[in-house]
Structure formats: structure tokens, C-alpha cells
Amino acid sequence: MMERLDQRRLEKLIASFGELRLLVLGDVMLDEYLWGDVDRVSPEAPVPVVHVQHESVALGGAGNVVRNIVAMGAECVVCAVVGSDRAGDRVIDLLKDLGVDPSGVVRVGDRPTTRKTRVQARSQQMLRFDRETDDPISPSASRQLLRAVDEALPGIQGVILEDYGKGLLPVRVLRAAMRRFQQAGVPVAVDPKISVTAYRGADLFKPNLREVATLTGARIRSEHELYRAVARLRRRLGSGDIVVTRGSDGMTIFEGDATPVDVPIARSEVFDVQGAGDTTIAALTLTRLAGGTLLESAVVANTAAGVVVGKVGTATANPEEIVALLPAAVAAARASRRQS
Numbered sequence: 001m002m003e004r005l006d007q008r009r010l011e012k013l014i015a016s017f018g019e020l021r022l023l024v025l026g027d028v029m030l031d032e033y034l035w036g037d038v039d040r041v042s043p044e045a046p047v048p049v050v051h052v053q054h055e056s057v058a059l060g061g062a063g064n065v066v067r068n069i070v071a072m073g074a075e076c077v078v079c080a081v082v083g084s085d086r087a088g089d090r091v092i093d094l095l096k097d098l099g100v101d102p103s104g105v106v107r108v109g110d111r112p113t114t115r116k117t118r119v120q121a122r123s124q125q126m127l128r129f130d131r132e133t134d135d136p137i138s139p140s141a142s143r144q145l146l147r148a149v150d151e152a153l154p155g156i157q158g159v160i161l162e163d164y165g166k167g168l169l170p171v172r173v174l175r176a177a178m179r180r181f182q183q184a185g186v187p188v189a190v191d192p193k194i195s196v197t198a199y200r201g202a203d204l205f206k207p208n209l210r211e212v213a214t215l216t217g218a219r220i221r222s223e224h225e226l227y228r229a230v231a232r233l234r235r236r237l238g239s240g241d242i243v244v245t246r247g248s249d250g251m252t253i254f255e256g257d258a259t260p261v262d263v264p265i266a267r268s269e270v271f272d273v274q275g276a277g278d279t280t281i282a283a284l285t286l287t288r289l290a291g292g293t294l295l296e297s298a299v300v301a302n303t304a305a306g307v308v309v310g311k312v313g314t315a316t317a318n319p320e321e322i323v324a325l326l327p328a329a330v331a332a333a334r335a336s337r338r339q340s
Contacts, residue, residue, distance in 0.1 A: 003295050007330050010300060013290045014319050018073040020289050023152050025177060026062030026162025026169065028080035028085045028105065029114040029132075030094075033057070039123045050121050059094050060116060061278075062162035064316075067281035069099050069160075071316035072304070077152045079104040081145060081168050087113035104148040108141050110266050114166055135172040146176055153180065156185050157308075158289045160281055161202070165193040174198035178269075181288075189285040191277065200238045204288065206281050208245045230254050235308075241294055245280055250302055250332075255294045263298040264336045265306055266328035276305045279317055295333075303329040 036052040059067050062080060069076040076099060082088035084107045091113060095102040114132040118125050137145070145168075159181055163169045169177075175198050181188050182201050189204040196215050199205065213220050216236075218229040230242055234254070242254040250264040283304035287297035303325045307317035 003293060004305045005296065005299060005330050005333055007326055010292075010296060010326055010330070011323055013287055013292045013296065014072075014300060014322055016104070016290045017286045017319065020156055020157050020286060021075040021077070022188075022289075023077045023079065023156045023159045023160065024062050024066050024069070024147070024162060025079045025149060026065070026172055027092055027114065027164035027166040028059065028063040028078065028082060029061035029116060029164070029166075029265075030059045030091055031060035031064075032115060032117040033034050034117065036119070036120045038126070048121070048126065050119055050126060050137060057090055057094070059091065059098075061114065061164050061166075062160075063091065063094070065160055065162050065282050066095070066100060067098065068101065068279045068304075068308075068311070068316045069286065071318045072282060072286055074286055074321055074324070076100055077104060077105075077156065078151055079145060079148045081106045081108060081111065081141055083107070083113040084109040084113045085113055087115050097182045104152050106141055106148060107137070111135075111137070111141070114164075132166060134167045136185060137173070142170075142173050142176075145173065146180070149180055153184050153186065156184075156186055158189065158285055159270070159286055161188060161190045161192075161199070162278070162281070163191065163193045163195065169195075171195060171198045173256055187320050189281060189288075191281045193310065196233065196236045202237070202240050204284065205233075205237060205240055205242045206245065206277075206284060207242075208247070208277065212244055226242040226252065227260060230260075243284060243294070243298060245277060251280075252320045253294050253297055253298050259297060261298075262336055263295065264332045265302045266325065266332045279308045279315075283317070283322070299329050299333050300326075302333075 033056045034052045036050040038048040042049045066076050082091050092102045118128040161236050188202040190199050190202045215234045216229045245251045253261050263273040280301045281300040284297045287300045304317040304322050307321045308315040
């Protein structure tokens with residue numbers, strides 16, 4: 001039977017986000033922006049000259065997941081590793097500005113904080129500089145991180161693992177963390193990048209199409225090939241539902257043995273897709289923890305992603321913005337299901 005989508009119920013689920021407390025474990029980054037304008041080409045080389053007008057910084061990576069959780073009204077605890085450098089200091093300050101306790105962030109002296117510096121002109125990203133390492137964190141940092149996880153777990157309703165492949169979550173750390181979450185009976189949502197089996201036992205996986213292909217070694221050019229790849233992924237992951245994000249095509253949800261369901265997005269103006277995946281995992285997880293079904297969670301997550309792609313730079317979606325776009329998202333999901 002087709003699951004009924006009730007907009008008022010979705011609004012109630014979103015309103016209850018404020019009752020939730022989540023733990024985010026993952027690669028926290030510092031997003032730096034140089035904002036300006038272009039009106040000429042350099043005489044030194046065939047490149048545009050950007051006249052920088054102002055600069056800004058924001059939490060990126062797992063930090064952007066934290067930002068979105070807080071923006072959506074929930075409480076958040078973060079466990080991560082940053083360097084003992086100025087960028088690390090800035091990360092700590094930004095967490096404090098959000099009202100998030102930074103005590104779970106481990107500082108290490110021999111590791112740089114991941115920084116991504118973007119040059120933006122006329123709402124377009126012109127260039128990006130990355131300063132980072134993807135070396136696995138040291139055994140000492142691993143022990144400190146896991147102690148931080150132990151201290152953060154009491155009172156947590158759910159966990160988001162945000163793996164950007166920057167060395168914070170090597171297999172040994174992932175398995176140790178997963179044991180702790182399973183012993184505590186806390187549901188885990190995963191945004192995976194390079195590993196699979198270490199996540200066994202998680203409740204929700206949210207890869208995008210490219211990540212499904214990378215994680216399974218499959219070429220995905222059709223719906224049938226996607227279904228086969230996800231079946232292969234599920235065999236390696238064990239239990240847990242899978243949500244595959246598909247950019248402008250929305251997402252496809254794979255819930256247990258049920259038939260996969262496509263959940264389209266409502267068409268909206270797109271300025272910047274940066275950080276949309278972080279918004280999606282935050283909204284998916286919060287809606288499920290609030291009592292929503294996987295379909296309801298997907299509709300809310302699509303809506304939240306629709307909010308942030310309409311903004312420039314690393315952005316967030318708040319409950320009012322999500323609710324404002326819900327009618328179009330619900331209508332798109334209903335139309336798709338009638339056609340299927």
C-alpha cells in the first residue's frame with residue numbers, strides 16, 4: 001500500500017526537532033571565503049582578477065552537519081580532531097558561537113586543521129585551495145577521541161558519522177566507536193566515503209551515486225545497475241536502510257526488502273550545491289529520530305537541501321525555511337508515486 005504523506009504531520013515532526021540531542025563524529029573543517037568581483041583579466045596571465053571585497057569563515061565538513069542540526073533546532077555534541085593551529089582555534093570559536101560545547105574536539109600539534117579556501121565572485125566559485133592531510137590520526141589521538149565519545153554518549157538520541165576520508169575515522173577507530181554505539185543502543189546514521197564493513201550495524205547509510213559506485217566497484221548507468229549495486233552494498237553492510245542521493249533527481253530509498261522508492265525534489269533555483277549533503281544527512285536523521293518513516297524523512301531532507309542550494313556558500317536550513325518549501329516537496333513526492 002502506498003504510504004500517505006501528510007504535510008501537517010511533517011510539520012509536527014520538524015517542530016519536535018528541538019527535543020533531540022545528537023552526536024556528530026567526523027571530519028570537521030574550516031571553510032574560508034574570499035568574496036569579490038571580477039571586471040578584468042590579468043595582464044600577467046589569462047586568468048580573471050578578483051577584487052576581494054570581504055572575507056568570511058564557517059564550519060565545514062562534519063562541522064556543517066553540526067551547523068545544520070543546530071539551525072534545525074536540535075542540540076548537538078561534536079567529537080573530532082583539529083590541529084593546534086589558528087584554524088583549529090577558529091573552529092573552536094565557531095562551535096562556541098553556535099552554543100556547541102567544543103570539549104569533544106581533540107587538539108593535536110602535529111596535524112593541520114583541514115582548511116578549504118574558496119574564491120567567490122558573482123555568485124560563482126572561481127578557485128579553491130585545500131590545506132589538509134588524510135593521514136590516519138595517531139594512536140594517542142585515537143584514544144583521546146574515543147574517550148571524548150564515551151563522555152558524549154549519555155543523553156544522546158542518535159549519532160551521525162560523517163567520514164570525509166581525512167584520516168579521522170580509520171577502520172580501528174570506526175569499529176571501536178561502533179561497538180560503543182551498539183552497546184549504548186544508540187541509532188547510527190552514516191555518510192560514508194571510503195569504507196563499508198566497519199559500519200556494519202548502522203541503521204542508515206546515505207551515499208550519493210558516485211560513492212555507491214566507488215564503494216562497490218560498480219558502474220551505474222541505469223536504475224537496474226543502481227539496484228544491483230545497492231544490493232551488493234547491503235550484503236557488505238548487513239542490516240540498515242540505504243538512501244542514495246541523486247543530485248537534481250532527488251533520492252532513492254531502500255528500506256529493508258521493500259521495493260525501492262524514488263523521492264524527487266521540487267524544482268528550485270540552484271545557486272550552490274556545496275554542503276547540500278550535510279544538510280540532507282542532518283534532516284534525514286532528525287526526522288527519523290522524531291518518529292518519521294524513511295519516506296517522510298526523505299521528503300523533509302529533500303526540502304531542506306532545496307533550501308540550502310538556493311544560497312551561496314556553506315549554508316543551513318532552519319525549520320521555518322523547510323516548512324515554507326514543504327508544499328512543493330510533498331506535491332512532487334505524491335506526483336512521482338502516482339506515476340510509479
